[in-house]
Amino acid sequence: MTIPYKDCSLRINPGLLWKEWQQNRLYFLAAFLIMSYDTILKPLGYGIKAILGSATEAYAMAGALSPVSNVLSAGAYHNSMEQLGSLLCILLGVTILTQERSGSLNFLLSTPVSRKDIILAKSCTGGLAIILIMMVNALFLIMAGLIWPVDYYAVLVMKWALLTTAVFIALFNLGLMVASFTGHWLSAIGLSVLLANLPSMLGIMLINFTTIELFNLSPIFIHRVNMIAHYLTIPAYIGRDTEYMGNAPIATKLHPDYPLETLILVLLIALLLLLAIKIFKNNPLENNGQMLMSNRAAHIAVIILALLLGWGSALSSAGSIAGFLGTMVLASIIAYLAIVLLQSLVYYLRGGR
Amino acid sequence: MHLNIDTRSSIPVYQQIVDGIKSAAAKRIYNPGDRIPTVREMASQLTINPNTIAKAYQKLEQEGVIVTMRSRGTFIAERQNHPDKQRAKKLLKPSLEHIRTEAFHLGMEGEELKQLVLETLEEWEKEWRDIEK
Amino acid sequence: MNSSVIDMYKLTKSYEGLMALKEISMSIPQGSIFGLIGPNGAGKSTLLQILAGILLPDSGYANILGKNIRDLGPQIRQELGYVPDVPHLYPSFTVNEMFTLGRKLYKNWDESKCRSLCDYFEIPAGKRVRNLSRGLKVRVALVLALSIRPRVLILDEPTAGLDPVARRAFLKTIIDEAAGQGTSILYSSHNLNDLEQTADHIGVIKQGELLFTSALDELKDSVHKTQVFFSPDHGSARALKALPGVIQVVQQGKAYIITASGDRQAFREALWALDPALLEPINLSLEDVFITYMKQEGYSYDYTI
Structure with a gap:
């Protein structure tokens, strides 16, 4: 018996890093331009106009920066950075792996790099690119604050940039992790978006479910479950809006706890990266990473379970037949996808057999 | 030197190479001491598997047709001055017997066959003289 | 020649319940050029992909060097060159960038060899991979695989996309590599002519099973074909079939064509004893050897190789 190869080092292969950068820099540039539309490009446009034209345009620029100020101070969810950024980072994470599936992965796997090296290099390149994008943004916002009258402080910008960078890297790694076991990029994106929002969705389902008289859970318990679900929902770290559950606010994040939230995100990033490595190592790859439904009996069981969960969640909104059916169908589909997703995760984590 | 190799022939390729080099030496296209292509060169020239060439060279070396000197190359061996005639006879006889059998079945026997052998030998000697001129 | 560079033991792989490889066990001798033959879908590519580290086997194991x-130790592949049937490489990279990547990933990268092979194969180094024809991509992949100074070279249907001139150059390069560097080569092919010329060992795969492996010389030696005439045909067919080692007797007009295995000389003597008017050996190509071999083993030779 030979001793199984075990590589615990986290050394990043410089050749792979070069390759990823060479291959994806245009994607990163495009992502930068789209994400920075409200934070850099639009204000810059006003700035140039101000230099060329009247001085009052300077105030127009400050006005152009107001969505940013809103985000920083009050928590509106209205700029290109946060609306598109989350989606773009998932997209980047998915693309960086699925683009290899069209054939070049075969080349890469036949070279002297391990599967771990591949994931690590991809994660690292994406992380660095996101950090770079956010650093440019933060620097611009701080400089803009020095030149023009804006209603935010440099410290706030830095805190915000730190947290947002962590959210984006976490979403990037989520996309990468999902792409490590799904073949097609569309299904990978769909699943990533679902998985990103799954904890809060499940939280809502749980609350709806418990409104059935059978369960008598204490409101404090429900609140705690919701808080946990909320902290596990990566995109929720960006939104500064108060989230309501029925009529009760469940998470007031007007003044986020930056150090704690960043720490949780860093842990999430590490977890997602380890999962991605583990899954990709065990993926036999020949099915082009299909979702797994091993046998019919298991599939039927999953469908019944999903319908049951959907029925339970829909009971609370039994105001009208249409509302009931709509909620039930939606909740069932979410539950079904969630179960299949978890099943695939377990399958690959157990070694693909 | 050019060897005609027919990979589709029923004679194995290494045997064709052995025969080719032996015949080239016998016809004095190659003289003792002449360098012949290395296994590598021969393989490349003919686009034939190098192991096949190596096998042929091994056989040729065993039979004393060629000698390989490390780092200098492969050469046609000196002919033996005092060959073991007994051994030569022993080795040649089955081939002659084979020729006789074939000749018999092709309707050729005795004097006719002797004539053919002599003619063939004369042709060769003529070729040698041509080369030496 | 005694040691082997690749050893496979009961390699098994299935795709969604379909067995692609069934307990393949074989060895590739050191320094040999090993040809893998089989129809499309026989599992050749799967086998080679497992060896190249692309797919994971379900069970069984393989040792390389x-x-x-x-x-999954990546260092195994430092000395393993792999050329797939349709190399994808990186479409957005130029050929030169592909070579830069090779230089960065392989510690034994040989730049001068890479340059001279590029010249030899007339590879446009500045062109993007996506603009290359399939034949050129195969050549780029081969240059990459050879520039790493491999000890083992795995080629999957390498000559399929090449025109005759390029094919000859390709085969010549492989031969040079094997002869000059002692590189062991494992390649799959449909083209028996290529194999006949370049391989010294072959293995035959059909429907995921290894039918047999053999040294090519031995294989060709093992079967022979003879044509005989009898001046008055005294119903010799039966007598012919009774000869030792006869696999098949086909009557074509007045001639009988006999395929047999075993010692040629002894068989000839036995034939002469039947007093034929004419007896001559017929050339037997590898393909003929195959057909008879398959028949002998009870497989119908129902596919084109």
């Missing part, structure tokens, strides 16, 4: 591929 003494190291188990299951361990």
